[in-house]
Amino acid sequence: MKHKDISDAVLVNRYINGDEQSLSILIYRHKQKIYSFIYSKVFDKDITEDIFQDAFIKVIKNLKLGKYNEEGKFLPWVMRISHNLVIDHFRKSNRMPKFDNSGDFNIFTVLGDPAMNAEKRLIKEQVDCDLRRLIEELPEDQKDVLIMRMYKEMSFKEISQQTDVSINTALGRMRYALINLRKIIEEKNIVLSN
Template sequence: MTNYTLMADDELVKLFCAGQNNAFDELLLRYKDRLYSYISYLVKNDDMADDLFQETFVKAIMTIRQGRYQSSGKFYAWLTRIAHNLLIDQFREESNLTLVYNDEKENGWQTLQGYVEPTRESQLANEQVLADVRRLMEHLPAEQREMVYMRYYKGLSFKEIVDLTGLGINTALGRMRYAILNMRKMAKQYHINLY
């Protein structure tokens, strides 16, 4: 049995590329607490920190699997750069939203969206996107469909999904990645706009 704990990060990445998923599990164990603390310190919102943490590891897995990871001996720095870029993207996306302070809440800053009724047009657009996603989900393999359902329709974090299903974090992230890739491919094939 291979002892991954004694290996350097770049060795583990190479083993993961070669199909040894346990090598990535070791990388996850090494850096999950530090990375989560880094993200949590920046965003000061547990839900957002959970989402960014999960997105960071999904992006890391996708980049490594696509052979685009450049070995530099600084795996953790690379992870934090991914998290930082995702955070910037998140703030850019939300930069057009007006923030208001609600002193009845612990983390009082909220977007004005929480106080404004959505227009009927935006409700219809959201309903159409959800209907399209449900139709696409029907064509996914069962394990991918289950992952999408638990994550987006039940609102479970990857940690909760792993606890419920008994899967490894790498397996859960991988299934979600393939589900999203398959749904994007189907959406493109059938000219469905999911935005």
Template sequence: MNTYTDSQLIDSYQNGCEKSLGFLINRHQKDLYTYIFYKLMDDDLANDIFQDTFMKIIVKLKEGGYNDQGKFILWAKRIAHNLIIDHYRLISKHKKVSETTYDNEEYSIFDMLQVQDENIEEKIISEQINSDLLSLLVHLPENQQEVIKLRFFDGLSFKEIADQTDSSINTTLGRVRYALINLRKIMEEKNIILTR
């Protein structure tokens, strides 16, 4: 598979071969991580944005949201760039509404979920999605349930999760990745679609 082009790996992944995603990530992770790190100059934050970028890539690939132009890495960097902008917007928003400064505190881009203004209908849909997700989590191993809850429901950074679960950041990243893969399989088996 190392000889496959990015487009071939993406096709293979979209046709159900999870290994293809691993090859795609391995091929571009150094370039993408370096791009993110030099925009943030913060190792922990860069790790979080890097991981969030690949989560978003996975979702977009599954939805068929990638137009094949043979420019996967440019597309990935654009996603990362948007997440970095979201991160800075979030800090800026917190600074405007708070008397204290948050310079030394970490933010997860998933904090955006909590600051968006939702109307009643959107709130009900969000609550339904959260409820559906929680009911799916019981099918995961306990350590995967824990990291998903801490990451997506409590909004902790990967470093905070690693500290709280007494694990390395790599172990935490791995658990989140496998939990998402397992959740996707469960959703496919049960024919569940989470949409807004």
């Protein structure tokens, strides 16, 4: 029987019963989806690698302790673990809610409330996903500055050094990025709130 013909549930069972190779097959089978999901949230290859590895350490621990009971739902289970680790990562680094634009356009504070119920969390994730898609529409120089500032928490001094422009140019690009983002939101009639 070929690996692709063996279901996740059977592989999980085999792993629990001592077949280490079964876990390798599961990781290989789902690596791309899980890795892409994590990267789409953190935009950093090193952090993605770390979270991916932490997710599978948690998977192994839970399987060894007999805490897995979702037969046939291995991928959604690992995705949930990965998602929680992404949230933990942002909580630890306090990266999400920090931005203060001192204006009325403060869509970045939508993120980060640990007391959110499941519905609000889904809405927040959708807003975050929509926002990242809108950011992709910005001119490259503005998009770079916005991502460095918002998601990588770099200072304008660090941004100016990395992009090889003056601090004023970096500040200007950030200002134009926010103005253009607002225009895109208005043009597309998008509501970024619940």
